[in-house]
Amino acid sequence: MLFNSFQFIFIFLPVVLLGHCFLSWKGLNKAAIIWLVTASLFFYGWWNPVYLWLIIGSLLFNYTLGKALCAPNAKQPLDSPVLRKALLVLGVSANLGALAYFKYANFFVENINFLFNTGHQIERVILPLAISFFTFEQVAYLVDAYKKRTAPYHFFSYALFVTFFPQFIAGPIVHHSELIPQLDKKSTFQLNFDNLSVGLTIFILGLFKKVILADSIAHYATSSFEFAHQGQTLSFFQAWQGALSYTFQIYFDFSGYSDMAIGLGRMFNIRIPLNFHSPYKAHNIIEFWRRWHMTLSRFLRDYLYIPLGGKRKGKARRHVNLLLTMLLGGLWHGASWNFVIWGALHGAYLVINHLFRQIAFPLSSGHAVWQFLVQRLSHFLTFVAVVMAWVYFRAETFFAANAMIESMLGLRGITLPEHFDYPFLILLSLLFFIVWFFPNTQSFMAEAIRTSAPDKLDAPEAPPVFQWKPNMRYLLVFSTMAYFILTEIPGRISEFIYYQF
Numbered sequence: 001m002l003f004n005s006f007q008f009i010f011i012f013l014p015v016v017l018l019g020h021c022f023l024s025w026k027g028l029n030k031a032a033i034i035w036l037v038t039a040s041l042f043f044y045g046w047w048n049p050v051y052l053w054l055i056i057g058s059l060l061f062n063y064t065l066g067k068a069l070c071a072p073n074a075k076q077p078l079d080s081p082v083l084r085k086a087l088l089v090l091g092v093s094a095n096l097g098a099l100a101y102f103k104y105a106n107f108f109v110e111n112i113n114f115l116f117n118t119g120h121q122i123e124r125v126i127l128p129l130a131i132s133f134f135t136f137e138q139v140a141y142l143v144d145a146y147k148k149r150t151a152p153y154h155f156f157s158y159a160l161f162v163t164f165f166p167q168f169i170a171g172p173i174v175h176h177s178e179l180i181p182q183l184d185k186k187s188t189f190q191l192n193f194d195n196l197s198v199g200l201t202i203f204i205l206g207l208f209k210k211v212i213l214a215d216s217i218a219h220y221a222t223s224s225f226e227f228a229h230q231g232q233t234l235s236f237f238q239a240w241q242g243a244l245s246y247t248f249q250i251y252f253d254f255s256g257y258s259d260m261a262i263g264l265g266r267m268f269n270i271r272i273p274l275n276f277h278s279p280y281k282a283h284n285i286i287e288f289w290r291r292w293h294m295t296l297s298r299f300l301r302d303y304l305y306i307p308l309g310g311k312r313k314g315k316a317r318r319h320v321n322l323l324l325t326m327l328l329g330g331l332w333h334g335a336s337w338n339f340v341i342w343g344a345l346h347g348a349y350l351v352i353n354h355l356f357r358q359i360a361f362p363l364s365s366g367h368a369v370w371q372f373l374v375q376r377l378s379h380f381l382t383f384v385a386v387v388m389a390w391v392y393f394r395a396e397t398f399f400a401a402n403a404m405i406e407s408m409l410g411l412r413g414i415t416l417p418e419h420f421d422y423p424f425l426i427l428l429s430l431l432f433f434i435v436w437f438f439p440n441t442q443s444f445m446a447e448a449i450r451t452s453a454p455d456k457l458d459a460p461e462a463p464p465v466f467q468w469k470p471n472m473r474y475l476l477v478f479s480t481m482a483y484f485i486l487t488e489i490p491g492r493i494s495e496f497i498y499y500q501f
Helices: 006-025 029-045 049-070 081-116 131-146 155-163 176-184 193-229 236-267 285-291 294-305 315-333 337-364 368-394 398-408 422-437 446-452 472-491
Strands: none
Touching: 006 029, 029 049, 029 155, 049 081, 049 131, 049 155, 081 131, 131 155, 131 176, 131 294, 131 315, 155 176, 193 236, 193 398, 193 422, 193 446, 193 472, 236 368, 236 398, 236 422, 285 294, 285 337, 285 368, 294 315, 315 337, 337 368, 337 398, 368 398
16 A cells, blocks of 8 residues: 555545544553554555565564563573574574565576576565565664663564554664654653644655655656666766656655655654655765665664674774675665665765765865865765766666666767757756755754654754744645645556665
8 A cells, every 4th residue: 555545545544543543532552552553564464465474473573582582580591691692693584584585585596597507496586565674673673682772562562663554664764762662651642733733744745745746757767767778878868867867756755755654653643763864965975874764874884884893993894894784785675786786886985985084174174165165066976976876776787777877977979969858857957956955844844843742853944934834824835735646646656666675
């Protein structure tokens, strides 16, 4: 079930919200949690009921193992270091093994056949939705339980942490300490009209980004990458049209989903962590990864980069750890060498960024005008590097990606097009303007979010003229946005890009 479908907007969401409000009003907090877990499993099963066994089995396995690892009154031999380490290895191995089978089995067999000219075959494995997300969330829980950073949770609270439908399918990768403690607060189970209005506003903003902005530019990206996949030669301008189109498509698609997840969570008085913070405004790749898929970056840092040694073992080892972390982060996105190359590119970007910092201070010091020029150049180079990497992320094959990159670099010649696609140029200019000059959602909603719930936002407030307020002006604006969204949905029901990961 998609957030941008009539079934979700007019049937599923109202029914689940009304049921939650009714049970909370009656003081049945545990029943309200069970209701949300049941609704979330229904939401997941709408795609393919067969895989409900996978998520339910995963919940039971990880909950049982985590409870054993973090039980405060555990007695010998359960509390022995050797057994605890064995339980952790079992849990992590089982989770990553399931992920490897469902996500990488076909990829592994195809590469074995290619390398050794064999004909091994397995039945085509269908990738279950959300397996990458709920696997990482539960691995983090097991590691924290092993390190005794958490206490045992109630089963249905744990189940809701993993399956809560706003963030279940495409993130953010929520940490257990961020969501489960909220379920012990009375305020979570009280009708809050501020949260409803703020949540609905953020949801509409996200839906507008997806349906009106991302889906409007999507067909330009699809046509260019399809031409490249078919082996057709793209001109310099066609290649850049495709690359920039996808750059903005994935931006507004993922930003839209992240907004909708936060908005939906707030309707249920549950705060979901920020996952997207104007990444194209970054002045370097390090900053980009602090703004793009922020919860994935956090997971890779805390549960992969730091355990590998981080920067504690010297600069050379830090660079190796960065490269390895980004390679695995790229592979996490999908079973394709293109994703590995995308991860390798960003790993190399990060290493270069760290090396460049050693000479950056002299370059950035001096007159204010010089500092401004250096910052703009840094911003431009970062954006171009990200666009180039997106080509490998989107292209269906390595050869198609290389062909597009060659055209973008002018290696296949640069000729002016016979005619310009003015609707595309207007749309692209509008998206550029929105990305770099409009406040993002958390800045636009900063005052309202702080009023209804004291979130800590790493974002400056927008100027007063751009601050959302519950008044007639914004009611008219968002009603108009909702009208355009609903008129476009029937012809633009498309999955979110991160659904495939």
